[in-house]
Amino acid sequence: MSWNDIEEIITEVKPIFDAASDAICIQNMQGEVVYSNPYYEKMIKRSNTELVEDEQYIYKETCKTGKIVIYHDISEVNRLKRELDRLNQKLRKVQVKYSFKDIIGKNKELLKVINTAKIAAMTPATIMIRGESGTGKEIFANAIHNNSPRRTEKFIKINCSSLPEELLESELFGYKEGAFTGARRGGKRGLFQEADRGTLFLDEIGDISSKMQVKLLRVLQEKEVMPVGSTETIAVDVRIICATNKPLEEMIAEGSFREDLYYRLNVFPLFIPPLRERKEDIGLIAEYLLNQYNEFYNRKISEIEPSAIDILQQRAWYGNVRELENVLSRALINMDENEVIMTAEDIDAALRGETIRPLKNAGQEKEVKPRLPMNLKEAVELAERQCIEDAISRHNGDKNKAAGDLGIPLRTLYYRCKKLGI
Structure with missing residues (x-):
């Protein structure tokens, strides 16, 4: 190709290339740059630019005569990925805000569990917290860490059911640079390393795959992790607390949960x-929650009637405290703003799912809309939470059947329950 041919190409593409936000140049077959756009001129002056190159050869008939090279500056993309990773790690380093005094109740069995948890907290033993969804397993995990010798170190939590197997592995154990497509430069520390000398809370442990069970067992036995893509191990000193609402003993009998891992995790069961x-x-619990809701909703509910408590005590509460939170929140939102006592009528309406009801003041016949949440997003979440909790309650806590009723996959139901605090 003659210089005139190249010059003709440059003339045609120059207006487009000059306006591009990527660095572009045209080279001849000797590798000499015969054209470059303004962004390319800026880019070659930088020393810390991270680039991805894409090239397209120029042909005259069947012969290569030059090429167009486009450099995509991914420095900002990588910076944002690093910032996102940093923020995700920061979010997992949960500030431990609960202690045993925050566990409300006088039930004898509950008090026994609290006393046992206090004893377990002072030991390095692995603890498995069992209980239905919404019973407060995470609060117990917080309280145990806060009452342990590791209280000044990190408390990191992860929901094992919320991530696919491959992502869960890299989150727990970390990965080496170049371990897989998309692995960030320099690799990444896993949560076991992040929680070193502290506590790692593995929620929904009963949902991990057989492959992950083997890898987790090795970490518990050897007290060391091997990042994805690495051949070297890293020693870790981590206190493990795990939680599940799954029947692990039945899963062991079925072959879906390893018996040896079960005994490693179930050292101190609660x-x-x-x-x-x-x-x-x-x-x-209702009085405690109403005090919290008064602040959140800017209300002044001072009392809940004994007859209202009687109604609450008759319910099965398959969603446990989370379901109770939902009902009380719905009842409060639906009350008149000047009311200070929550009545049996308020609770009954909330349990039936009513969102509009008559005024209580005598002589007034019109209906009044409740004081809605602050924005549309909260209103949608409230309706979604009610729908999910009703489905779970209808099926006595069986989330498989509830997911079928709702027309969503079981994994989606678990994700939405976690997202909505159900």
């Missing part, structure tokens, strides 16, 4: 009783 077995605690 069983949190469901709310329906702690009916004497419902009034105490």
Whole structure:
């Protein structure tokens, strides 16, 4: 190709290339740059630019005569990925905000669990917290860490059911640079390393795959991790607390959960009783929650009537405290702003799912809309939470059947429950 041919190409593409946000140049077959756009001129002056190159050869008939080279500057993309990783790690380093005094109740079985947890907290033993969804397993995990010799170190949590197997592996054990497509430069520390000398809370441990069970067992046995893509191990000193609502003993019999891993995790078991077995605690929890909601919703509810408590105590509460939170929140939102006492009527309406009801003041016949959440997003979440909790309650806590009723995959149901705090 003659210089005139190249010059003709440059003339045609120059207006487009000059306006591009990528660095572009045209080279002859000797590798000499015969044209470059303004961004290319800026780019070659930088020393820390991270680039991805894409090239397209120029042909005259069947012969290569030059090439167009486009350099994509991915420095900002990589910077944002690093920042996202940093923020994700920061979010997992949960500030431990609960202690044993935050566990509300006077039920004898609950008090026994609390006393046992206090004893376990002072040991390095691995603890498995068992209980139905919504019973407060994460609060117990927080309290145990906060009452342990590791209280000044990190408390990091991860929901094992919320991530696919490959991502869960890299999150827990970290990875080496170049371990897989998309692996960030310099690799990444896993949560076991992040929690070194502290506590790692593995929620929904019963949902991990057989492959992950083997790898987790090795870490617990050897007290060392091997990042993905690496051949070297890293020693870790981590206190493990795990939680599940799954029947692990049945899963062992079925072959879906390893017996050896079960014994490694179940060194110190804690069983949190469901709310329906702690009916004497419902009034105490309701009063505690209303005090919190007063601040959140800017209300002044000072009392919940005994007859309202009676209604609450008659319910099975398969969603446990989370379901109780939902009902009380719905009842409060639906009350008149000047009311200060929550009545049996308020609770009954909330349990039926009513969102509009008559005024209580005598002589007034019109209906009044409740004071809605602050924005549309909260209103949608409230409706979604109610729908999910009703489905779970209808099926006595069976999330498989609830997911079928709702027309969503079981994994999606678990994700939405976690997202909505159910």
